[in-house]
Amino acid sequence: MPASRKIHLRPTPFCYVLAGLLFAMWLSAINWENNLGLLVLAMVGSVAVVSAVHARRNLADLEITAGKVFPVFAGQYASLIIQTRNRKGHDSYDLCFDSPPMPQVKIPAHLAQLPAGSHRSCELIVDAHSRGRHEVPGVRVSTLYPLGLFRAWFWQPLTLNYLVYPQPAGSQIQPEHFAKMGWYSSSATLRPGEEFYELRPYLPGESLHHVAWKLVAKGRPWLVKEFATDGLEHPIFDFSHLSGEDVEQRLSQLALWIQESHQDDNLYGLRLPVIYYPPSSGEEHYHRCLTALAIYETEEKRKARKRRHHSRSSKKR
Amino acid sequence: MKISGPFHKPAESISRGLVYWPIASLAYASVPFIFHLSWRGSLFICLLILWRVYLEFRRLNLPSSWITAPLVIPFLAILLAEHHTIFGEEAGTLFLIGLLSIRLLELHTVRDYMITCITCYFLVVVSLLFAQGIIMSVYLFTAILLVTVSLIHLHMGSNLRASFRPALRLGMKIVVPALPLALFAFVFFPRFQGKLTLEYHSIKIGVQDSLEAGNIAQMKKDNRLAFRVEFANDQCPVSGELYWRCFVLNTTDGWRWWNGSKNRQMTGFKERPGLKYTQNITLTPQVQRWMVALDYPITIPTGALMCEGQILKNNLYGASKRQYTVVSQPEQRPQDLSPETQRRCLMLPRTLSPLVKRLVGRWKTKQKPPEALATEALRFFRDHQFIYTLDPEPVEGQDALVDFLFRQRAGFCEHYATAFAILMRTAGVPARIVTGYMGGEYNPYGRFYAIRQDHAHAWCEIWIQNKGWVRMDPTAVLAVKNPTPKALLHAAQQGMSVEGQASSLPSPRPSLWRQPAWWTKLSRAPRLWWELAEIQWNRWVVGYDRHSQEKLFKHLGMTQFRWLAVLAAALGGTAVSGALAAAWLKRQGKKADHLRRSYETFCSNLAAAGVKRKKWEGPCDFTRRAALAFPLQAEQIRRIGLQYTRLCYGTSPTEKALVKELTARIKKLGIPKAPVN
Amino acid sequence: MKKRLDRVVDQVKRVVIGKEPALRMSLCCLIAKGHLLIEDLPGMGKTTLARTLAKVLGMDVRRIQFTSDLLPADILGCSIFDKQSQQFVFRPGPIFGQMVLADEINRAPPKTQSALLEAMEEGQASIDGTTYAMPHPFFVIATQNPHHLVGTYPLPESQLDRFLIRIDLGFPDRETEREMLTGVNRRDLINDLEPAMSPADLSAMQEEAAKVHVSQALTNYLLDLVNHSRCMADGGSGLSPRAGMFLCRASQAWAFMEGREMVMPEDVQAVFPGVAIHRLRSGTVASGMAMVEQILKAVPVP
Structure with a gap:
């Protein structure tokens, strides 16, 4: 399953800023025939490219499973537990979990570090505004690691159900008789x-x-x-x-x-x-x-x- | 289903203590610029950085924009006072550094952090406009590493102490594979011919096309490299004859000298029998639009023009040449004297003092040929105790010449050259000034001469019928009195007699005034080696331009230099090297888990023999079970189990040697055989 | 050290026959500085085991028989007005002993239970506003009848979490039972036993056990186990972080008893049922055991 998973890569705004600056420097290096400048430009560019490779690597071989969800009352926040196991030989860092199809996801989950071979759980905080059985179709796992120039992400379909009870409210007296x-x-x-x-x-x-x-x-x-x-x-x-x-x-x-x-x-x-x-x-x-x-x-x-x-x-x- | 929604914005605050990284990056990346900034500006930036560090250290609140924004004003004032502008490379970059340092005071979000680090990358590239040496490049490489590590820190998590080592390791894992990639791109990425209308405003190297008081003195204080020369077939003149001509100045207003005549192009000269020097000259990149050649060039390199006075000039419409080959013959003196040139070369400043006329008149009475007159003038300099000094009292006003000739009698090449030229002109001999360099420092390892800014020199040429323009160097006859070390050094460099002693062949660089002989001897070899390294660096890295690239491609068999083909090759190569880097990284990751892998081999071997490890079975239990199943190899199996557990769970750190030993043992065991019964 | 431990085991074995695994587990709990909960039907030898252990370890034993009318003051002690000195004098209750044997703890009302458990957890007891520290090796062996018996107040989960290890004894096999029937009275045997170890020795052992090396790989294994328990479908809320800590301590103690300098996955697996069963929210011991097994088999050993 993880092998066939497609990891997308998208440059962040900072990457565009860097690219713009480098382009300007490239023009001036061409202008002044500053060959060493071109070399260092190539160096910075290569660092960015290699960082993209590392960003993808950071997401490789992660196994995402849905954990338990405790039901909540409407108006509260539900926390959806997501289990992540790192099957690689090296640590993963800065993993961010969210679910764009679900606007209810209030706080994306975040794992700062996931050591090699271990597994951790984290929770997506969901705004439970209406009662009923709700479903999260999956999570998007993304990372900015290592340089923040590229964001790598993949979509993990999951069946994450959570139950929202009606909000306890009302003013009628409890029937005792x-x-x-x-x-x-x-x-x-x-x-x-x-x-x-x-x-x-x-x-x-x-x-x-x-x-x-x-x-x-x-x-x-x-x-x-x-x-x-x-x-x-x-x-x-x-x-x-x-x-x-x-x-x-x-x-x-x-x-x-x-x-x-x-x-x-x-x-x-x-x-x-x-x-x-x-x-x-x-x-x-x-x-x-x-x-x-x-x-x-x-x-x-x-x-x-x-x-x-x-x-x-x-x-x- | 819309999967790719927006990602959350990086406006959150960074954790405490993390801010030291962008501060360090900025400080480190700004160091090369500090030399271009006055102590006031540097102090200002240092104080800002220290302030921010203090705030972080004491965990104080950051100042608001109301406090930080006005800080721009003093910095702007400092910049304007020194550079008179905030545009241009130098002032602009310094302004950027100042702004970043001020912004540092408010830095607390992820965005600020990222922008600071990215700008640091930019600063690293910019600093190459100012210096391109080896040391600088190494420094910049470390700066890139530092900025990368800072960025990694931001994304690695909060525990700073624990993450430093992995961050550094990862930084190396990013920067080191990036290096071959960058080299590949550098070598194969097509260069474009580009000439935008941007100009350097400062930090030029080289002589100027006019001579004014103090011009050369300024250059003498600068020991940066101007150009390098290799002689073909190792045929080179003695060092006293190393006159590198750059400009010929024939017009004066008594104060300033310049070339008044229109640039008349000349064709090359035919080679005549006699001494011939073929020079391979490499100009430093900062040098703009002029070319040097040994006296007197006879060929014209491609892209260059030869102008009146047998000097070479860059073809203004082409890219400036940095490397060229030129042939010179010392006997091929310039022979041309147009009437216009003659007029200019006899022109006297309008305010020429009668004192000068009287002096020259004394020599002229005897109706001597020009050579004799020149000798008279030189004798005048020598006999009247003229001295060579780089710091003469300033001679001012209209009577500067008189002041120099009759009162002060101290100065350096430009004073002597101008005085001599005017004396000759007064005597009716056409005379002009040539500026350029004299001498050079020989590097026996690389077999080249290095000519620095402080080799700059000015001398004279006088017109002698039937001989042409003859070189006269009045500075060479001087005696150095009360020598300051620097003046002594320069005097010696320029082949002058020290204390009246005529020196015909000065050593390339005489022992310095203060340095003991042993030090000179010791430091000579490394210095020369360093020079060699620098020239190789300049040739292969700094000098690797479009032409070198074309040459390389031709050498590689790409006879027809095709832009698109090269681009495709470059992209393909980049992809291939990227894939290689990825593969390498993957291997690195696996290597870390060597122990585990060899244990897995052990398990799969045993599984092949029929004893399969359950995934939850611990190594002790498993090896015990396996040992029971294979009584013949029981001892070995047990030992492997013991060793593995010791490595995996024991106190001692996993040592490579031990893991290797274990791997060897597992290999030796192979697939055990069940006992035959 | 190991020899001395073996001697202890031998001594106890003379009295409590056929219960060596349970015995080792209780020793392990003792060395890990935890408290022990023995859960089984009446008459299975819970009290005998506890008493024998105390005697062999040379500790001073206090026994509290929990009944439905037992009050907290009966355990902790109370202040009594002394007429001679005209002052309140504190009379320490039976809990101030090195080894406290809390018999049938679930027969007392929750208030009384919590008095005991608080003392266990904090290592001190607050009575009338004054805090009294417990003696140094302080070890509580609580015995508990299965919940389904009449007249019990089951311990809440939070209280159960304070016991490091829970064991059950089970019925003895036929031979053992025959020996019990034909042999000397067990109670008399206890009186004949000689202490094989002093409390000071025990303290030293506890120190030593705490130093047993726990490697990175093993920590990962522990975390995986705990984590897996938390995301099981029917495992309640799973093991608490405290349970994880206890598990680590118990594994160290077990490895120490095995005479090893480092903790192995096998050690963890040995103590895991004892540590985990009573913490996983499950109706019966049998289902708890099944769950523990499920966890152990699901998590791969590194």
């Missing part, structure tokens, strides 16, 4: 928990254990003390229950809730029109939920769907 909205199964599955949760009317046939006797003694009706337990009365964040028209806002709100719950180590579930995750906790669940939010119908898809819908309805007509 979704149980009442009927998302839980019947109370028969209730297990005794530790935390007092609420009082509800006594249903005949229930165990007498949890009846609030103190209240009964005060003359109140029979009420049953209900206790919250793991996996049950935890909220399920539902996309369809959120008010507001804007899909992105609703997703942001969900992301915020998920983030808060995760930080507080609470259990939570997520329901989107297409997917349902029952309440759980932990890193894996957290990322699974956020991923679902991230890839939920992006702008383009929605438009495409609307268009389809539109055309269908017009056909009907």
Whole structure:
């Protein structure tokens, strides 16, 4: 693979400056028949030419692979890890990684030195402005080494995917009593928990254990003390229950809730029109939920769907 | 997909400490120019550089443009005071250096760094306009290396201490392969005939076509080389006879002498029996538009003209000749005396003092032939204790001649020549002044004469019926009194009698006044060798011009010099040498990993025998396994493993000899055979 | 030096049978100035190994049995008001010993665990605003039950990172077990052991081991290993720079134990599982081991 890779070479502005100066000197050397001047001119020119050879050599036998990418929230910066291995017998210097097809690449990655035979990783900082799964088609590796007169570069196709979660934002209060909205199964599955949760009317046939006797003694009706337990009365964040028209806002709100719950180590579930995750906790669940939010119908898809819908309805007509 | 977008701009700051490199490059590249700058200018630039170094050292903030920009004014003032202009090669270059030094104070971005270094390359080339010696060239080569290393440093990373050695090594790897490439381009790249309307404004070498008080004295203080001469068949005149004529001056206003008559071209002369000297003359590149020849040239080299007074001149419309061959015969005196010339050669300054007339009148009463009159004049100089000195009191005004003849009686060749010419003219003998060089320094190794600026001389020629123009050198009869070392030296050089002693054959360069004899003896050989090196340098490098190139091509069999063919050959050759350089570099890179390669050979040998090393297997494990598999060669394998691990992981540095030993051992082992069972 | 080490190994082997690799690994950890984590089921001889080591090395042993109600002050010690001198007097806890045996560390709540781990990391403990330095050879052997057992508080990754080497003991083979059953009581054997080395000797060894040469090529190999762990698909965040440092130190110690003056790739490979397994985020030891193997096999030896 590295053998067939084409390394391009392009003179930098400084090279043109030098060429201009040398041309002027060449004219004057011709004018005054300054032969030694011609020799030294040739010398400086040759140094530039040899430096171009070194610039190409600097990029030869580099193996570029994509590393891991950690998902980020929209509005943050994602860092794409790029692994570079130097397969040559000599060190490489001043390697710059960027990706011109991707205007999101904010900060190109830079490796000052890559010793012979070793590998290093560096990161491309990408401006993650919109949620979704994004793809970087590859990286351009360039170098100004050794003299800065020529820039050698090559294009390395890579599959660098990165995931951007919706930006956590919103002002709605976290739903804590979704149980009442009927998302839980019947109370028969209730297990005794530790935390007092609420009082509800006594249903005949229930165990007498949890009846609030103190209240009964005060003359109140029979009420049953209900206790919250793991996996049950935890909220399920539902996309369809959120008010507001804007899909992105609703997703942001969900992301915020998920983030808060995760930080507080609470259990939570997520329901989107297409997917349902029952309440759980932990890193894996957290990322699974956020991923679902991230890839939920992006702008383009929605438009495409609307268009389809539109055309269908017009056909009907 | 658009892959080739813009690259990010180099506006970022350079890391601290890196700035010493462009400073060093600039300082180093400017050194050749410092000699052309006064101490004031040099001090100014030194202070600027020191200031920047101080700022960097103390990690202070850099001054703003408001502070640095006005610094141009004092520097401009210094330049204008000395050069009266900021244009032209010298002043312009010095101005550029000044600007760069001022700019240095603000240098902190990559762009500034690059521009400074690139301008340093430029300065290196420019400095060749001023000097072209061997030492200079070597110096410039090191300057190119330094600038290259500076540029490498910028792109090598931040750790300065650690990167110095690799940067230097890489600098050598760039500069050394560039050298053959440059030589190739130098030899084969076609030269163009070019004459743009650019002129040198300063630093000329050579005599001028007019004579004014002090002209020659100035030249005497300059010991740069003017030209070199080789004589064909080693036939050369004695050194007292080495008169190199350059200009003939026949007109005067009492103060200045010049050639008043129109340039009348002459054809060459036929060779007559008698002494004949064929000279091969090489002029230094700085010499412009004049040609020298030994008295008296009879042939005209190509591209030259012969003018009245039997002097050679460059054909103004051709390229100036630097190397030419001319034949001279001392007996072929100029014989022409046109009426116009005669009139000019008898012309007297209008304000000629009666004192002079009276003096000449005394000699003339006896109605002597011109020769006798000349002898009288020479005797006058000798008997009245005229002395030779390079620093006479300045003689001024209309009565300069009287002052010189009757009061001061001290001076050097131009005084004596002018005085003698006027005395002769007063006596009615046509006389003119010839300027050029006299003497020369013989180099026995290269068998040539080197003639320097301080060999400049002026002498007279008088017209004698039936003989033509006869050379008269009044300076030669002088006695040197109260000699200053320099005057003594010059006197001796010009074949004068010292302390009244007539010297017929002065040695090429007599022992200097202060130097002991042993030093002269010791220093003579190296100096002469050095001269030889210089002439070879001048001939092969400095003198390698279009004509030499053409000659070379002809020699190579390219009978028809074709511009395009040469260009194609040059480009092809450049490509080939570039490819060779690349191949060489590739080999260099591989060489560094010799140890690894020989280990790989070892592994592949064993793999061929059936024991393949897994890529993650360490050398100890592998050799142990291999030794078990090949009990016959177990000892050898084990030893190889041990040696390799010691070299690769041990404390001792990888020595070439040890690696070689290991390679030999691996070779000896070859592909081991599995035991037969 | 090597002889002396061998004597130590021989002595310990008399008590802890059939566990030589684990034993060597723990010695290596000791010489590399690191702390040891032994992880296995109860009754596999963790405590016996620790005790035997301490006895043979002539160090003074403090044992802390971690329980769910253990408080930080129970480990570090506390200041007590002395009526006679009318002052607070510091009573050092069991952690102020040369060798601390922290049994079943994951049975204590995280607060208590972190008190121990902080002392391990810093080499000092801050109690009531005063800092107390640990004794000089300070070596913590922590034992831990596998996570899936009831009543455990698993150590977080950051805490696990402080242990240089983690080993497990595994079931003994049939013969060994037979010997254990028929032979003398192990505890009695420990009491009979003679110290084979003094703490001063150990310090000297630690100094020596730190001087073992690490060549450029080997550093590259180490870096490659660490780097590879970071870019593996399922390896969590990979090995930390500290892990890299520990790996280098452990390799030096291993090479020292092998009697070499330089570190070889084999040394690195020997200690790599011990250093890496507990640092790679993975559910079980088995998958950690698989991952370690994967890394080792992916990175070519220079």
